[in-house]
Amino acid sequence: MHGTHGNTMKTVTRLDPTVVLDNIRPLVLVIDRSGIIAGAYGASDGIAGYRTEHLVGRQVLDLMSEADRLELLHVFLPGNDQQVLHNPSPFPVRVIGPRGERELVDLLPRGLENGNGWVVTAMPRSEFPTPSKVLDLMMDGASLETLLRELVTHQAASVQELRIDPHIVLRPERHDHTTISAERNAVTEALRTLVDSENDRLWRDVAPESTAELSIEQLPAVLRLTAEHEGFDSCEVTRVDIDGRLEAVMVSLIADPAQSVISGNVSINQRELIRVVRHIVRRDVAERVLRAAALEDSLTGLSNRGSFDELLAGFTGTDATMLFIDLDHFKSVNDQFGHRIGDQVLIEVANRLRNACRPADVIARLGGDEFAVLLTDTDEATARAVSERLLAAIAAPLPSHLGPASISASVGYAHQRCPANPAELLHAADRAMLSGKRSGRARIVVGD
Numbered sequence: 001m002h003g004t005h006g007n008t009m010k011t012v013t014r015l016d017p018t019v020v021l022d023n024i025r026p027l028v029l030v031i032d033r034s035g036i037i038a039g040a041y042g043a044s045d046g047i048a049g050y051r052t053e054h055l056v057g058r059q060v061l062d063l064m065s066e067a068d069r070l071e072l073l074h075v076f077l078p079g080n081d082q083q084v085l086h087n088p089s090p091f092p093v094r095v096i097g098p099r100g101e102r103e104l105v106d107l108l109p110r111g112l113e114n115g116n117g118w119v120v121t122a123m124p125r126s127e128f129p130t131p132s133k134v135l136d137l138m139m140d141g142a143s144l145e146t147l148l149r150e151l152v153t154h155q156a157a158s159v160q161e162l163r164i165d166p167h168i169v170l171r172p173e174r175h176d177h178t179t180i181s182a183e184r185n186a187v188t189e190a191l192r193t194l195v196d197s198e199n200d201r202l203w204r205d206v207a208p209e210s211t212a213e214l215s216i217e218q219l220p221a222v223l224r225l226t227a228e229h230e231g232f233d234s235c236e237v238t239r240v241d242i243d244g245r246l247e248a249v250m251v252s253l254i255a256d257p258a259q260s261v262i263s264g265n266v267s268i269n270q271r272e273l274i275r276v277v278r279h280i281v282r283r284d285v286a287e288r289v290l291r292a293a294a295l296e297d298s299l300t301g302l303s304n305r306g307s308f309d310e311l312l313a314g315f316t317g318t319d320a321t322m323l324f325i326d327l328d329h330f331k332s333v334n335d336q337f338g339h340r341i342g343d344q345v346l347i348e349v350a351n352r353l354r355n356a357c358r359p360a361d362v363i364a365r366l367g368g369d370e371f372a373v374l375l376t377d378t379d380e381a382t383a384r385a386v387s388e389r390l391l392a393a394i395a396a397p398l399p400s401h402l403g404p405a406s407i408s409a410s411v412g413y414a415h416q417r418c419p420a421n422p423a424e425l426l427h428a429a430d431r432a433m434l435s436g437k438r439s440g441r442a443r444i445v446v447g448d
Helices: 017-022 066-076 130-139 144-158 186-196 221-230 259-295 305-313 330-337 339-356 380-395 422-438
Strands: 027-032 037-042 091-096 102-111 117-124 163-170 178-181 211-215 234-242 245-255 320-327 362-367 370-376 409-416 444-446
Touching: 017 037, 066 091, 130 144, 130 259, 144 163, 144 178, 144 259, 163 186, 163 259, 178 186, 186 221, 234 259, 245 259, 259 305, 305 362, 305 370, 305 422, 320 339, 320 380, 320 422, 330 339, 339 362, 339 370, 339 380, 370 380, 370 422, 380 409, 380 444, 409 422, 422 444
Parallel strands: 409 444
Antiparallel strands: 027 037, 027 117, 091 102, 102 117, 163 178, 163 245, 211 234, 234 245, 320 370, 320 409, 362 370
16 A cells, blocks of 8 residues: 655745746856857846847857957857867956946856857956955055945945945044945934044944944934934944054944844845955055155154155245254264164154144154254244244253253254245255354254
8 A cells, every 4th residue: 555654745846947047146148159149147137238138149259348359259269279168267358338338247157068158157346246346446546435435335235125324434533534435315424423523432332343233222312313313223333443543433224124134144244344344444554554654754753854855845835944953962972872872862852843843844854863844834933933942942951761961953044935945945954054063053043
């Protein structure tokens, strides 16, 4: 006797393969051995202005940029003396649309077993994968703000079932902070107001390099009210700390119809986004450090001779005063106390110059024990008062651990009214300083 023994049959949904292909997001092409497109599936939104139904019967090379055709010819229509690669590695090409549109795509070809053609998956860079597009922007020298805006724009559109509004605050603890958003909206303005007011409660309690999931009620008032009005349900805040310093904060407001979605799809996207953001911000910090090293004196942190000369070449001010400062008998400090103490004296002098100068004044270490100060757009009486304050600051007693009780300086002073030529002023101040050395040191000498 035959029976089912309690087994139940499960209904399996069977779909026509073409229905499956039409619902995938990349474009899938079937290309015959002569390069003709025999089938086109997926990419329901089209690619470079083409609909899939318009591609069948076209020569694939005709769709590509002229620069890419020669290489593609070797892939899809190789000569008799060339080996056919049935599984080439992915490579980028530029598709030219019917109205001249250009779209960069990554092609992943796979040869058919009978050698009669290929199945090619085309991944548009505009949608997949975002890291590749960001890499392209980086190689093209795009600014940090451009790179991060590309990331938040992609993130805002990456989960179509949800509404996500991502923002990045660059340098949140500095006066030159910047808020980057996918689009300017009420949340952007509320976040800018929050940062401008130096109310860092949004990220203050988040551990470095960590993410906090916050309810709307936990947000600072100005952001909470805006988020509630815009219909958001939750917020993720991530700190990006580089070498112990807070460099960026990622703030993502999410309209959350289902918590399970947040813990899955959104979390994966957020994690990848933060990984890329950290890499880009770290790279920018490293470049800033290198630029600073190229422009700053490594011992004192003042401008170096190269950056000072560059500033003088581009100077467009009116009244200008140049001070050329040379420490008196500094060689004897090195000879008596050693170069380590000598370096500490130079650092102390640099700090005193900073404290005695005004924020707009430019201070540089020209080399050895020589310094220069450019006082811009100031009258001669004020410039003379600043120079006397500098001379007195340098001559004040040194801390006991530095060895010498004090050190003096000879200062050359040169002033010029509009049109001011600071390069000429530097030479005039240098000559005046040398005159001061010859006439007794520890004094200010006015140049011609």
